[in-house]
Every structure is written in structure tokens, then in C-alpha cells.
Amino acid sequence: MKNEIKISAKGVQVFYADKHAIKNVDVEIKDKTVTAFIGPSGCGKSTFLRSLNRMNDTINTCRVEGEILLDGQNIYDPEVDPVQLRAKVGMVFQKPNPFPKSIYDNVAYGPRIHGLSQSKTELDEIVEMALRRGALWEEVKDRLSEPGTGLSGGQQQRLCIARAIATQPEVLLMDEPCSALDPIATAQIEELINDLKENFCVVIVTHSMQQAARVSNKTAFFHLGDLVEYGDTEELFIKPIDPRTESYISGKIG
Amino acid sequence: MAEKHIISAFDEDIEKIQSTLMKMGGLVEKSLFDAAAALVKSDIELARKVKEHDQVIDSLEEEVNIQTVRLIALRSPAATDLRYALSFIKVASNLERIGDYGKNMAKRSLVMEPSLITEQGSNSLRRMTKDVILMMNNALDAYVRKDVELAEAVIIQDKDIDLHYNALFREFLTFMMEDPKNITTCMHLHFIAKNIERVGDYVTSIAEQAIYVATGEYPSEERPKLDTTSLTKVDPKSVS
Numbered sequence: 001m002k003n004e005i006k007i008s009a010k011g012v013q014v015f016y017a018d019k020h021a022i023k024n025v026d027v028e029i030k031d032k033t034v035t036a037f038i039g040p041s042g043c044g045k046s047t048f049l050r051s052l053n054r055m056n057d058t059i060n061t062c063r064v065e066g067e068i069l070l071d072g073q074n075i076y077d078p079e080v081d082p083v084q085l086r087a088k089v090g091m092v093f094q095k096p097n098p099f100p101k102s103i104y105d106n107v108a109y110g111p112r113i114h115g116l117s118q119s120k121t122e123l124d125e126i127v128e129m130a131l132r133r134g135a136l137w138e139e140v141k142d143r144l145s146e147p148g149t150g151l152s153g154g155q156q157q158r159l160c161i162a163r164a165i166a167t168q169p170e171v172l173l174m175d176e177p178c179s180a181l182d183p184i185a186t187a188q189i190e191e192l193i194n195d196l197k198e199n200f201c202v203v204i205v206t207h208s209m210q211q212a213a214r215v216s217n218k219t220a221f222f223h224l225g226d227l228v229e230y231g232d233t234e235e236l237f238i239k240p241i242d243p244r245t246e247s248y249i250s251g252k253i254g
Numbered sequence: 255m256a257e258k259h260i261i262s263a264f265d266e267d268i269e270k271i272q273s274t275l276m277k278m279g280g281l282v283e284k285s286l287f288d289a290a291a292a293l294v295k296s297d298i299e300l301a302r303k304v305k306e307h308d309q310v311i312d313s314l315e316e317e318v319n320i321q322t323v324r325l326i327a328l329r330s331p332a333a334t335d336l337r338y339a340l341s342f343i344k345v346a347s348n349l350e351r352i353g354d355y356g357k358n359m360a361k362r363s364l365v366m367e368p369s370l371i372t373e374q375g376s377n378s379l380r381r382m383t384k385d386v387i388l389m390m391n392n393a394l395d396a397y398v399r400k401d402v403e404l405a406e407a408v409i410i411q412d413k414d415i416d417l418h419y420n421a422l423f424r425e426f427l428t429f430m431m432e433d434p435k436n437i438t439t440c441m442h443l444h445f446i447a448k449n450i451e452r453v454g455d456y457v458t459s460i461a462e463q464a465i466y467v468a469t470g471e472y473p474s475e476e477r478p479k480l481d482t483t484s485l486t487k488v489d490p491k492s493v494s
């Protein structure tokens with residue numbers, strides 16, 4: 001439900017060996033809301049985002065402390081299966097990374113491995129639904145068997161979003177999803193993000209302040225591993241509280 | 255500005271608009287000052303100058319608007335910068351209106367018949383004008399320096415202007431009731447007094463912009479409004 005807390009991080013610390021990348025972060029991320037993470041390069045946005053679906057597990061030196069509750073359950077509990085978790089908490093990366101497979105198979109991949117469909121027709125429906133939601137259906141419906149890698153960058157990114165949606169996740173994490181796209185493709189993705197928040201909890205990392213302002217309801221500003229300020233996007237961009245936030249969003253030297 | 259933008263042209267843009275506003279403020283001050291002097295000295299030449307002067311003020315307002323639109327379009331200001339951008343347009347508009355009242359005062363000074371009442375009233379109005387000019391300078395100072403305390407003091411000062419207006423209103427009313435021949439003169443004097451009282455309101459608005467830029471919030475309390483003349487009744491029996 002709207003305004004319900006979907007993800008609750010409590011005292012989260014992330015280390016890469018000795019490097020303290022995220023320092024004691026507490027944050028509550030709401031469902032059916034777009035939350036933007038902003039901050040200077042290297043402040044820990046991607047690190048924190050990846051800790052929300054345990055993508056960091058794949059990095060040997062990486063250690064996460066504290067609690068991250070998804071619907072009240074700690075995702076770092078030993079009994080939680082990271083593969084299942086990532087079906088629930090999908091991720092879209094900065095660079096579109098379609099599999100070297102057909103457009104259809106790219107989207108069908110997740111539902112297949114998670115056994116989400118009983119029949120070919122059911123799978124067809126899931127693929128169509130995901131491509132529609134990814135705002136790509138009209139452009140690819142007649143060429144579903146062509147390779148996903150043959151699409152334009154913006155189309156590939158929407159394909160990756162469709163692929164992430166196909167497993168019917170509850171949360172969608174996006175790490176700079178538009179950084180490789182032109183303004184039109186960016187606008188399409190932003191429009192899509194706006195639609196997605198009807199059904200999902202969306203978290204987006206972006207370097208574009210304007211993008212954060214345009215798409216998000218909530219914004220979190222990170223600086224040197226600290227969560228400095230978190231609040232309504234409007235408030236944060238018109239009237240930030242912390243001088244570090246003010247400096248960053250107005251492009252000043254601190 | 256203690257902190258500088260990484261893109262230094264951004265600072266230059268903001269400073270340029272601020273200096274245009276200060277230039278406007280200077281001209282508006284001169285306009286009020288000269289209009290009041292023209293009134294007291296029945297100086298037709300000075301009054302004409304005030305009227306010409308007003309066109310310069312109008313064109314400066316336009317300049318502020320153009321520069322601000324450019325700032326918004328090219329620099330996407332955020333936080334304090336954004337609040338400044340919004341306030342530039344408002345403050346310029348406030349100053350332009352104040353300038354209009356100066357012009358109006360000058361215009362009226364041209365048609366006033368010399369009389370004892372004209373002389374007395376003009377001197378009172380000049381004192382009131384001086385007070386409001388002082389207030390305006392403080393408001394502009396508070397605005398540029400983001401000085402909340404000074405801005406709040408200006409808002410409080412506006413009470414005195416209101417009280418001064420109330421007193422003049424009663425005085426002019428009395429003169430009119432004493433002798434209908436005074437009506438034309440007193441009507442003009444009264445309009446000028448009312449206009450200066452309005453100038454106080456525009457100055458207050460500038461002080462409020464100063465507070466908005468500095469804090470992100472408009473002053474919460476109701477503005478003290480001491481102009482009670484709308485509740486004043488005329489009782490002919492009270493004068494005779």
C-alpha cells in the first residue's frame with residue numbers, strides 16, 4: 001500500500017575490506033513511491049543500492065552490517081535465498097545489458113527460472129505484459145525473435161526494465177538507468193518510472209539532479225558514506241536543511 | 255556569498271541580477287525623495303524629472319526579469335539559488351510599483367494649489383516618505399545580506415507608517431469638513447498619503463522575500479495591519 005514502509009534499513013554499514021563505504025545508515029523506503037539516491041561520485045549510492053538486494057554478496061571483500069528489512073524480514077537472515085530475493089527485488093544497471101538472446105527470451109528468462117508460468121501461452125502473456133509495462137511492446141511486437149542486442153540503447157534499457165519486471169518484483173532498483181541515453185529515451189524511461197510506481201517500490205540512483213527532481217517523491221543525499229539528508233524531493237530541492245546538501249544540489253564548492 | 259559555485263559564471267549571473275536590483279532600489283529611492291521635495295517646493299521641473307525617471311525603473315525591471323528567466327533556463331538553480339531566482343522577479347516588481355507611487359506623487363504635486371494646508375500636508379508627507387525610504391533601504395540590505403533580523407525589524411517598522419497614515423487621514427478629513435474649498439487639495443494629499451502607506455506594504459513584501467530567501471519560509475505571523483481608516487466613520491457633528 002502507498003505510504004507503507006517497504007524497506008527499512010537500520011544501522012547499515014558496508015565495508016570493502018578496510019574501506020568503510022556506508023556508515024550507519026538508517027532509512028525507511030516507502031512502497032509505491034520513487035526514491036532517488038543522489039550524491040557525489042564515490043559517496044556510496046551504488047554500494048547502498050546493491051545492499052538492498054544482496055548484490056554485494058558477489059563481492060568477496062564486501063561486508064554488510066546492520067539490518068535491512070523487506071516487509072519486516074531481514075534480507076540478510078541465513079534462511080533467505082538470495083536468488084528468490086533478487087526476483088522480488090529486481091535491478092536495472094547503468095549500462096543496458098541484454099542477454100545475447102532474442103528479445104522474447106530476454107524477458108522470458110526470469111519467469112522460466114522462477115517457474116512463474118505453466119504453459120507457453122501463459123509465458124507469452126507474461127512477456128507481453130512486461131514489454132507493455134516497459135513501454136517497448138509497440139516497438140518490438142513484430143520482431144520478438146530478433147536478438148535483444150540489436151535494439152538501440154534506449155530500447156535495450158527498456159528491455160532490461162521489462163526483464164526486471166517480468167519476474168513480478170515488488171521493488172525495482174535502478175542504478176543510473178539513463179546515463180547512456182539521449183533525452184528522448186531518458187524521457188521515456190522517466191515516464192515509465194512514473195507508471196511503475198503505481199505498482200512497485202522504485203529506488204533510482206542518478207547523477208542528474210533534474211532527473212531526481214522530475215521522477216522522485218523522496219530523495220536521499222549521500223556524502224562520504226553518510227546519509228546526510230532524506231526527505232520529500234520538493235523540500236530537499238527548495239529548502240535543504242544540511243549545508244552539504246545545499247552545496248551539492250546548487251553546484252557549489254563546500 | 256561565502257560559498258562559490260563550481261561554475262563561476264553562475265555566481266556572476268546572480269551578482270549581476272542583484273546589482274540590477276540595487277540599481278533599481280537606488281533610482282526608486284531618488285524618485286520618492288524627489289517627488290516629496292517637488293511637492294514641498296512646488297518644483298515643477300523636479301516633478302517632471304521624476305516622471306521621466308520612471309521609465310528607466312520600468313526598463314530595469316524588465317532587465318531583471320529577462321536575466322532571471324535566463325538564469326532559470328540555463329543554470330537550473332536549486333535551493334537558495336532557486337529561492338533567489340523567484341524572489342528577484344518579485345522584488346523587481348515591488349520596486350517597480352514603489353516607483354509608480356513616486357511618479358504618482360510627482361504628478362499630483364503639479365496640480366496642487368498653494369495654500370497653508372498644502373504646505374503643512376506636504377511637509378508631513380515628506381517626513382512619511384523619508385521614513386519609508388529608510389525602511390526600503392533596510393529591506394534591500396536585509397535582502398542582499400539574507401539578514402532575517404533586519405528584515406523582521408522592517409516588517410515591524412511598517413506599523414509606524416500605518417499609524418502615520420491614520421493620523422494624516424483624520425487630519426485631512428477634518429480640513430475637508432471645516433471648509434469644502436479644501437476638498438480638492440486634501441483629496442490629493444490623502445491619495446499621496448495612502449500611496450506612501452502602500453509603499454510601506456511593498457517594502458514589507460521585500461523584507462518577506464529576504465526572509466524567504468534566507469530560511470525557505472515566509473514569515474508566519476499575520477502582518478501587523480494598523481491602517482484602520484476603512485473602519486473610520488465620518489461624523490459631521492464632531493467638527494465645527
Ligand SMILES: Nc1ncnc2c1ncn2[C@@H]1O[C@H](COP(=O)(O)OP(=O)(O)OP(=O)(O)O)[C@@H](O)[C@H]1O
Pocket residue numbers: 016019021039040041042043044045046047048059061
Ligand atoms: N568492489 C569494490 N571494492 C573496493 N572498494 C569499492 C568497491 N566498490 C566500491 N568501492 C568503494 O566504495 C565507495 C563507494 O562506491 P560506490 O560505487 O558505492 O559509489 P557511488 O556513490 O555509486 O559512486 P558513482 O556515483 O561514481 O557511481 C568508493 O570509495 C569506492 O571506491
Ligand SMILES: [Mg+2]
Pocket residue numbers: 045046047175205
Ligand atoms: Mg555508482
